[in-house]
Amino acid sequence: MLLRQLLPGRTRPATGQIKSCSQVKDWQMSPVACRCHLSSQEGKRVSRMLFRSRICKLFPVILVACGLLGFYQHLPKTDNLCKLSLVEQPAINKEECLKLKRVIDSANISQKLVSGQLIKNIRELQKCPWLENPQIHHQYRSELLQCCNVSGQMVMSQENTYLGQVITYEVERKHKVTVNEELLAMLPESSPFPSKPYGTCAVVGNGGILLDSCCGSEIDKADFVIRCNLAPLNYSKDVGLKTNLVTANPSIIIDRFNTLNKQRRPFAEMMKVYQKSLVLMPPFSYTMNTDASYKVFYALQDFNAWQRVIFFRPEYLLNLNTYWKKKGITAGRLSTGIMLVTAALELCDQVTLYGFWPFSTDLQGKPVHQHYYNNQQPGTIHAMPQEFFFYTKMHSQGVLRLQVGKCA
Known part of the structure; x- marks a missing residue:
């Protein structure tokens, strides 16, 4: 199954030769396959790196979403728009x-x-x-x-x-x-x-x-x-x-x-x-x-x-x-x-x-x-x-x- 995750024509490295996922980037091995070949400690380190990378990519989207949510919460509700626009006429005696x-x-x-x-x-x-x-x-x-x-x-x-x-x-x-x-x-x-x-x-x-x-x-x-x-x-x-x-x-x-x-x-x-x-x-x-x-x-x-x-x-x-x-x-x-x-x-x-x-x-x-x-x-x-x-x-x-x- 791991062989299917390699690009066609590439030679899969020996298991003992893999010390980090950077060594296999040319074979485009998936993160899951990479972690299977690493030691548990190295796998955790690489997993954290991948997670941080994804967070960095999503951070601008999260900022925009939070900003829109805050803007929406401060908008007057539709039911209140008419009340806000109402200007009372001064009464005469x-x-x-x-x-x-x-x-x-x-x-x-x-x-x-x-x-x-x-x-x-x-x-x-x-x-x-x-x-x-x-x-x-x-x-x-x-x-x-x-x-x-x-x-x-x-x-x-x-x-x-x-x-x-x-x-x-x-x-x-x-x-x-x-x-x-x-x-x-x-x-x-x-x-x-x-x-x-x-x-x-x-x-x-x-x-x-x-x-x-x-x-x-x-x-x-x-x-x-x-x-x-x-x-x-x-x-x-x-x-x-x-x-x-x-x-x-x-x-x-x-x-x-x-x-x-x-x-x-x-x-x-x-x-x-x-x-x-x-x-x-x-x-x-x-x-x-x-x-x-x-x-x-x-x-x-x-x-x-x-x-x-x-x-x-x-x-x-x-x-x-x-x-x-x-x-x-x-x-x-x-x-x-x-x-x-x-x-x-x-x-x-x-x-x-x-x-x-x-x-x-x-x-x-x-x-x-x-x-x-x-x-x-x-x-x-x-x-x-x-x-x-x-x-x-x-x-x-x-x-x-x-x-x-x-x-x-």
Whole structure:
């Protein structure tokens, strides 16, 4: 066996002639074979030399490893990063808060909205303690129940839709569709929303103000979490992961997934992040929405997805548009954000908004992206500052809480 450890063609020295391993280095005898031919004392000496040689070679690696370990131990833990970055806003006294709230409550939407003044108002308002006002919230809920009724009328179901019914599109009013057996089978038997309100709800917008907000854990603690337009959740520290209801704008399906005409698996895989959520779509707002909405329904069904697709009733959206027009919003069409905020006012006892911010700078005047995941600008069909005016007003009144900036 020892002969195999010698290089081919070399002559193995006689056992008695070997006094040290250096004598056999030309034969490349292994340390084990060498020690077998040495006296026990010499073997120990050579073993120590080999051990020290290996330690010397490993010493730089050990130093680097120890240094990295020490550096890691001194790093703030991930759970503490948000706590370290939190800067508390100095509180203002009660009289100043009351004065500020009177100014905001008396403001009129018909006045010219100045973004700088809106930002100043909400910056000062964030320094005041938020006080819930169930009475005013109940007034909003009563108004919305009379005009819109989210529990019974927001979603198409087999209770509020019948075979042969003619549906007029919400925006393209010249176009109609007749309810057939295929469509009726796609609808839930009844409304997916309970008549009894949820406790706490988080409505998560997509504003760039959410980035580095550390609001994720707070959002996930809500009883019911509502999200807009399939926004990515790979910013969980800031936006959380929990989802109970998410809207899917058909334009996203058309642009990003080619209306699901070819590959559908990437879409089904992407949807897994939204867990067992309801996916709310408007198939009868524009004619181009219908095909995309149907294909989303069938794609998720074919891949046995956890999500369930539900459809907006166009009549509900028309009534909602009328409600906000009477209050002063003059946009061609309401944004998805205010549709969901309005629904939450009916569905929930306590509503908190995150990521609703229509401005290009934050509370400190620093530039902020339009969305927390990109800087794509919204269409001109919406009136975001007008909608934000009402969010600010409802926050001041104690109807909902508008979370802007870092979460505690």
